[in-house]
Amino acid sequence: GQQVMQIPQYQHVQEGEDFTTYCNSSTTLSNIQWYKQRPGGHPVFLIQLVKSGEVKKQKRLTFQFGEAKKNSSLHITATQTTDVGTYFCAGRAGGTSYGKLTFGQGTILTVHP
Amino acid sequence: GAVVSQHPSWVICKSGTSVKIECRSLDFQATTMFWYRQFPKQSLMLMATSNEGSKATYEQGVEKDKFLINHASLTLSTLTVTSAHPEDSSFYICSASTPGDTQYFGPGTRLTVL
DSSP states (O other), X not given: OOOEEEEOSEEEEETTOOEEEEEEESSOEEEEEEEEEOTTSOOEEEEEEOSTTOEEEETTEEEEEOTTSSEEXXXXXXXXXXXXXXXXXXXXXXXXXXXXXXXXXXXXXXXEO | OOOEEEEOSEXXXXXXXXXXXXXXXXXXXXXXXXXXXXXXXXXXXXXXXXETXXXXXXXXTOOTTTEEEEEEETTXXXXXXXXXXXXXXXXXEEEEEOTTSOOEEOOOEEEEEO
């Protein structure tokens, strides 16, 4: 079945440093979504990428979707303490625009002030 | 944005009892709802996919007789954990979506079985 691998599992940074998490799928994806889960909270949708090579930005966050639609990354510039949480990627199998998402293991981000 | 609610937010029950968790889409009609389970510091594991008016599709390894799912309307799905045991203690999260749309997650229900 489809597998989505995410690295690193943990990342500790000093406030102001950059942070990147990577997501790789065993199969071609129809689209990929990114979520943020604060400690004790539930996943909150950040963005969806659909097109090959797509790049989207949300303030300090930059999301990329690979040309082969099998990998993606989330980059945060100049982290802040409010960025703390677990970042999950979730992919949908190729050929479907809806249906179940397969979640990566998540990257737990800790930001030291 | 779309809002999904879950009730209860937390529940403690005795071993052997059954617990029902409700998931509601408050401001949109969800043709599909998903039920996930999350252990501490782990990812979300999809348990089942439920479509309104039809039987739920369970993921491999999930016992359908233990985790009963009912999707009676476009705004409500329920998950019943039957004869709960301590190993069923977990964070259960639902999400709701429409075809081609984002999944909107509920706040989750933390179940503790004593």
